[in-house]
Amino acid sequence: MTKVSMTVNGQPVSGEVEGRTLLSTFLRDTLGLTGTHVGCDTGQCGACTIHVDGASVKSCNMLALEAEGAQVATIEGMSNADGSLGRIQQAFQDHHGLQCGFCTPGMVMAAAALLAEIPKPSEAEIRRYLSGNLCRCTGYHNIVKAILAASGQDVGAEYAA
Amino acid sequence: MYDFDFERPATLADAVAALKDEGATALAGGQTLIPTLKQRLAMPERLVSLAALDELKGLSASGGVLTVGAATTHAQVAGQTDYPALAALAAGIGDPHVRNRGTIGGSLANNDPSACYPAAALGSGATIVTNAREIPADEFFSGLFETALEDDEIITAVRFPIPDAAAYVKFEQPASRFALVGVFVSKGSGGVRVAVTGASEEGVFRWADGEAALSADFSPEALDGLSVSTGDLIGDVHGGPDYRAHLIGVLAKRAVMAAG
Numbered sequence A: 001m002t003k004v005s006m007t008v009n010g011q012p013v014s015g016e017v018e019g020r021t022l023l024s025t026f027l028r029d030t031l032g033l034t035g036t037h038v039g040c041d042t043g044q045c046g047a048c049t050i051h052v053d054g055a056s057v058k059s060c061n062m063l064a065l066e067a068e069g070a071q072v073a074t075i076e077g078m079s080n081a082d083g084s085l086g087r088i089q090q091a092f093q094d095h096h097g098l099q100c101g102f103c104t105p106g107m108v109m110a111a112a113a114l115l116a117e118i119p120k121p122s123e124a125e126i127r128r129y130l131s132g133n134l135c136r137c138t139g140y141h142n143i144v145k146a147i148l149a150a151s152g153q154d155v156g157a158e159y160a161a
Numbered sequence B: 001m002y003d004f005d006f007e008r009p010a011t012l013a014d015a016v017a018a019l020k021d022e023g024a025t026a027l028a029g030g031q032t033l034i035p036t037l038k039q040r041l042a043m044p045e046r047l048v049s050l051a052a053l054d055e056l057k058g059l060s061a062s063g064g065v066l067t068v069g070a071a072t073t074h075a076q077v078a079g080q081t082d083y084p085a086l087a088a089l090a091a092g093i094g095d096p097h098v099r100n101r102g103t104i105g106g107s108l109a110n111n112d113p114s115a116c117y118p119a120a121a122l123g124s125g126a127t128i129v130t131n132a133r134e135i136p137a138d139e140f141f142s143g144l145f146e147t148a149l150e151d152d153e154i155i156t157a158v159r160f161p162i163p164d165a166a167a168y169v170k171f172e173q174p175a176s177r178f179a180l181v182g183v184f185v186s187k188g189s190g191g192v193r194v195a196v197t198g199a200s201e202e203g204v205f206r207w208a209d210g211e212a213a214l215s216a217d218f219s220p221e222a223l224d225g226l227s228v229s230t231g232d233l234i235g236d237v238h239g240g241p242d243y244r245a246h247l248i249g250v251l252a253k254r255a256v257m258a259a260g
Ligand SMILES: Cc1cc2nc3c(=O)[nH]c(=O)nc-3n(C[C@H](O)[C@H](O)[C@H](O)COP(=O)(O)OP(=O)(O)OC[C@H]3O[C@@H](n4cnc5c(N)ncnc54)[C@H](O)[C@@H]3O)c2cc1C
Pocket: A042, A043, A044, B025, B026, B027, B028, B029, B030, B031, B032, B033, B034, B050, B070, B071, B092, B093, B094, B095, B098, B101, B102, B103, B104, B105, B106, B107, B109, B110, B114, B115, B116, B117, B149, B153, B154, B155, B156, B176, B177, B178, B179
């Protein structure tokens, strides 16, 4: 076992891990941050998407030891300080951007990375950016709507549910 | 996944020394290697992360050549403007999260028969630079998941001569987004090159008949009537050899059109 230290949602954390321990496993099992979901565990579905040093990554496709010294952000860090839903989360609720909710943590983290890169994305840009995040329930339409709304853009009549 | 030791050497010399150990494997972005380890298709005793090697990172262009450090991510290559066709290719790999981790060196060393970068390297006449030598792309790719690299050899950079015109067009396998077939076309001081990925059991290859036709006349029509032999082509659940042969012709035309 090796000691690993990083900053998660602004808090310094550390723990003992094996070489093979995935970052997703460290977050969920060692730190108890179970908001990061593991859907496929093969790098395909994006449910485990988090940010490492500001870049979105699939945490099931990264070793915990690779994140030594890194700034990590997870879905638990997306709410407001008072515990209420953050801007993107609120938009997902308002626009029914989730059904079972399994993909949602990854979708919200992907959306946050997109909006950091492109503050007012087009519908096409949103859809392209979500190519690594799979949803079995919503058909994506309401997720796209929620991200448009979170970016402060008009969710036009053509998007009416 | 079997367990392994993990180390992150601070210098290239230390990394090369660490890889002399038979049980050691290099780890770059992990976007191929970690899924491979999960499937227990490899059993290294030690992973040697290249993440701390600053000499493997970054891009620089001078004298008509773009040099890309081996540990440069797909996202970083997508963001450069010196070689637009290469930027577009990198921007089409996988998805944003994969592009933030995956590296050009990892992709070339892996030489997946459906990967995008091998087509760019072969189709541009790039040079693969390692800690030990320089390898022309024409001599680098030696078959399915096989390259000219020695076990303890590390790619440090890739040098792309920037062509006058180039484009990559891939027909995506819709589930994985890898190339069902991808064609990279370039025209520059080294002549015309047409590199095909996703199609052959032997991995990426140059389409000689297409190159000859385009050398005489760099236009989509020049490829009319040419056919590709189905001999070595992949046949799988996504498409047969005849379908892939057809796609090579179609995508090569589209690439010439896009290159302009
Ligand atoms: C969901 C998903 C979609 C993808 N879609 C595409 C796609 O559309 N097109 C495409 O081309 N690829 C695709 N990939 C693969 C991706 O591009 C990988 O990033 C790439 O193949 C490997 O790069 P890496 O840096 O992640 O290497 P790693 O996985 O870390 O390593 C791969 C291999 O290369 C070796 N290696 C790494 N760096 C070096 C070096 N500098 N010198 C010598 N050996 C080295 C390692 O030892 C290992 O054997 C996809 C991957 C995923 C998970």
